[in-house]
Amino acid sequence: xxxxRNDRRRRLRLVEVMTVTAPDHEHEQRSxxxxxxxxxxxxxxxxxxxxxxxxxxxxxxxxxxxxxxKMLPEAELRAALEFRRRALSxxxx
Numbered sequence: 001x002x003x004x005r006n007d008r009r010r011r012l013r014l015v016e017v018m019t020v021t022a023p024d025h026e027h028e029q030r031s032x033x034x035x036x037x038x039x040x041x042x043x044x045x046x047x048x049x050x051x052x053x054x055x056x057x058x059x060x061x062x063x064x065x066x067x068x069x070k071m072l073p074e075a076e077l078r079a080a081l082e083f084r085r086r087a088l089s090x091x092x093x
Contacts, residue, residue, distance in 0.1 A: 072080070 069077070
């Protein structure tokens with residue numbers, strides 16, 4: 001469980017957001033550094049799509065687990081909750 005949380009944290013990162021607006025005057029141009037940053041951002045499209053695909057897959061897995069939990073008989077659910085409680089308390093110790 002802890003590894004899953006750490007894995008999610010590693011996949012999430014800060015992103016620089018750059019507002020792209022047209023110059024106020026036709027003679028003004030974007031600096032070469034600004035244009036280069038736009039190329040850097042655009043070049044991360046494949047990585048962003050892979051991350052999104054992973055997130056969608058994880059969401060489907062979560063939804064399937066929740067649906068399966070709803071179907072558990074009360075005794076199995078209580079046993080699973082007790083097992084989870086013991087596992088979590090041993091992680092904290």
